Amino acid sequence: AQREIGEAKRRLPAHSPYWASLYAGEARLALRTGDSPGVERAVKAGLDAADAAGNAEARAALCEDLGLLRMQRGEFDGAEEALLEAYRLRSLRRLRDIEPALCSLSRLALRQRQPERAVWLAKLAQASRSYSTSSAPPWLASFTLAQGLSAAGREREALAAYQEALQLARTWRQEIVPSPEIELLADIGIHQIANAYACLAAELSQRAGDRELAWQAMLAVEQARDVAFRPHADRGLAEDPDYQETVAQWRAQQFWRFAKYGSAEHPVNAD
Numbered sequence: 001a002q003r004e005i006g007e008a009k010r011r012l013p014a015h016s017p018y019w020a021s022l023y024a025g026e027a028r029l030a031l032r033t034g035d036s037p038g039v040e041r042a043v044k045a046g047l048d049a050a051d052a053a054g055n056a057e058a059r060a061a062l063c064e065d066l067g068l069l070r071m072q073r074g075e076f077d078g079a080e081e082a083l084l085e086a087y088r089l090r091s092l093r094r095l096r097d098i099e100p101a102l103c104s105l106s107r108l109a110l111r112q113r114q115p116e117r118a119v120w121l122a123k124l125a126q127a128s129r130s131y132s133t134s135s136a137p138p139w140l141a142s143f144t145l146a147q148g149l150s151a152a153g154r155e156r157e158a159l160a161a162y163q164e165a166l167q168l169a170r171t172w173r174q175e176i177v178p179s180p181e182i183e184l185l186a187d188i189g190i191h192q193i194a195n196a197y198a199c200l201a202a203e204l205s206q207r208a209g210d211r212e213l214a215w216q217a218m219l220a221v222e223q224a225r226d227v228a229f230r231p232h233a234d235r236g237l238a239e240d241p242d243y244q245e246t247v248a249q250w251r252a253q254q255f256w257r258f259a260k261y262g263s264a265e266h267p268v269n270a271d
Contacts, residue, residue, distance in 0.1 A: 001029050020050035020058035027065040039069045060089040064101060067108070076112050083108060096133040099125045103136070103144045110151055118148035137185070139168040143193050150200055159204070162197035166220065169193055194224035 005026050012018060023046025030038030043066045050059035067082035087101045102125035109118035122145035128134070129141070146161035173186040198217040205213035 001025075005029065017053040017055065020046055020053050020055040020062075022046075023049055024058045024061040024065070027062055031065050031068060036069060036073075039065060043069075056089050056093045057095055060086045060093075060095060060097075060101070063089070064104060068104060071104075071108050071111060074111075076108065079108055080105075080112075090132075094132075097135055098128040098132040099134040099141055100136040102128060103140055106144045106148060110148060115148055115152035119145060119152055119154075122148050137169070137189055138172050139165040139189060139193065142168060143189075143196075146193075146196065150196075155200060155204055158200060159197065162193060162200065165193045166190065166197060166224075170223075190224045194220045 005022065008018075008022050012022065023042045027039050027042035027046060030036075030042055043062045046062045047059060049055075050062065063082045063086040067079045067086060070076075070079035070082060083101065083105050087098065087105065089095065090098045090101055102121050106118045106121035106125065109115070109121060122141055125141040125144060129138075142161050142165035146158045146165060149155070149158035149161055169186065169190045173183070173190060176182050176186060198221045201213045201217035201220070204210065205217065
């Protein structure tokens with residue numbers, strides 16, 4: 001990503017309207033790699049370019065990254081100012097990705113020790129999917145809501161929200177385009193949700209003496225591991241020469257029987 005950004009900087013004309021979007025991408029990359037000075041430089045340059053080009057989408061993305069950086073530093077007032085500006089722009093300009101902006105505000109409320117406000121913001125994030133396109137994983141708002149409910153002491157509600165997030169994440173994992181990068185993102189999400197759910201379920205189980213909750217905690221962790229492991233095992237099986245030869249022989253037999261008798265009259269056991 002760094003190489004591509006460097007190449008884009010060399011190729012873009014000085015007055016290109018795409019500079020704002022490029023700086024927004026650079027800021028997000030710097031944020032993910034822990035390069036705080038890089039985030040600040042990209043945000044400063046990006047905001048100037050976004051204002052010059054009238055690019056509200058890039059400005060909203062840059063404000064959100066600035067807010068996340070400030071939240072990491074514990075600068076909560078500055079973080080709230082930046083994140084609210086991102087949400088304001090997305091709402092007023094009817095831009096996409098209102099959901100992740102609200103989820104960021106919910107996480108900030110948790111850091112500010114305002115769990116009920118975090119719950120309220122997470123519920124707004126869930127509702128935003130009905131009117132705003134979101135690039136966030138479909139489980140993000142439910143997971144954020146579960147964290148808020150847990151912090152608010154509403155533990156049974158939190159368990160239900162974690163279960164909903166797990167189901168959404170598993171469904172998404174089955175439907176995504178086969179890609180190592182996207183599959184890894186899905187597996188990490190499922191692992192995070194399952195761990196949070198298992199920790200809460202195990203704690204409640206110990207406190208209430210509920211063996212069923214303990215079983216659900218263990219099951220959630222094992223299912224998360226299975227989701228990540230099974231595709232890799234299937235790929236290894238598909239690449240095995242003996243397996244490929246067996247499948248080819250079976251298909252040849254099926255084709256011969258179908259051509260000679262017709263499949264309806266002579267069904268063949270696939271085993």
